Amino acid sequence: MSALSYAAPSTVQDAIGLLSGAKGIAKVMSGGTDLLVQMKMGRLKADLIVDTKKLPGIFGITESAGVFTIGAATSGAQLGEHEGLKAAWPGVVEAANLIGSTQVQGRASLAGNLCNASPAADSVPAMIAAGAVAVIVGPNGQREAPVETIVVGPGRTSLAKDEFILQFRLPARPARSSDAYLRFIPRTEMDIAVVGCGVSVTLDAQGVCTAARVALGAVAPTQVLVTAAANALIGHTLDTATLAAVDAAARAACNPITDKRGTIDFRIKIAGVLARRAAKIAYDRAGARA
Template structure:
């Protein structure tokens, strides 16, 4: 019979040591909302589970120099209740609030959502659009990695053996900036994105977009940025022509599959639709 050990280290160094020295498959447990489901279904059979929640500072949100530091094991329900973060990054907060159900929200985390490495993860396009950085700790120390560089394919990340994410940094937003996240699901909740779109943008006093970043989920093996879409709306007041260009740019970067959740054709079209709609929401939030 197989065996499974569980450990809950109380420092980063201890956790790194355990992960680096683990024999067989080691899995990190933060919220566990993916891991426990995978354990039950037999999809993953780890030898050791390392619970990171006892590491000081890994749960909670801090405001630092106008930006935000979100501990990797912070439950999404805590993120949703943070007034400062909700005001500065409503898109990231609304994306993280879409993961699972109310019950799951009490456990699920941004780090788990990212490291589960699903192309459909809701919080990831929003974090990428918001220029979030992951602070990765491991045997060779600490490094800051842009969120879009973490996931390398379905179920795969760029994290090396012994590494895990300690926290996320969101920069201080420029004045008149905001963000938005929209996803498409065939029902109203309790589902997985068929397409997800995160948009972050900045406007000037005249309502002209001066900066924009757009990321798509569930339309390719990893989340993808839409630089042409950003370019299409920068310098505009998000008029119909700019929106049409954004729609086309979003569709152009899609490389989806047909599966039980949606067809290639549907996903591509919806990516364009949601990019327009998310940009419109972010634009209004930014004061445009």
């Protein structure tokens, strides 16, 4: 019977060294709310777990010149209690806070949610819509990558075996900017998104959209940045024609499967509905931040 090794290094260099030298399957753990469950269910047999929670900078939220830096293992509960982050990025926070139960929120992290690489991860479409950047450390030092480049397929990321995410950065926002995230589940909580949609917008004084990003989850093997939906918003107030164009663009971006959580037709339809509704919330929030 093979043994499982566990390490909780206190420096980034040690963590990278452990991952570089690992034989077999090495997994990086932050909150562990996905990883430990997968191991208990027998879906994953790891040889080494590198726990990041003792690393400097892995927890906490700081703001400098409007740029928010979020430690990769910062819990959903911590995000939800940060008034500044909630005011600037309500969509990112509401997405992160949808993950799991109250108990899970005490542990679940943005990095874990992203690197678990589920197409249905709640925080990921919101982070992509927000234009979030992942700060990645590895044997060659530090690099930065847009969040939408991290997940490459179900359960697969673009990170090397000895790389992990240390922090996320959310860009500074102009006035009249905000975001929103909606997911569809058949219940009120404790569920996995059938479809998720994040929308981030900046409006001018007349309520016309000047910048937008729209991202969908659970409608394709990875989250989808829907440029056509963003383009449908830019240059427009949220009138009926714009809403219809956003709906159509979102539906066109879908490449879903039929599974136990929803059919292809249902997911495509809901993607359009959520894109419209999330855009409405984001516009309303942005308008209120004049």
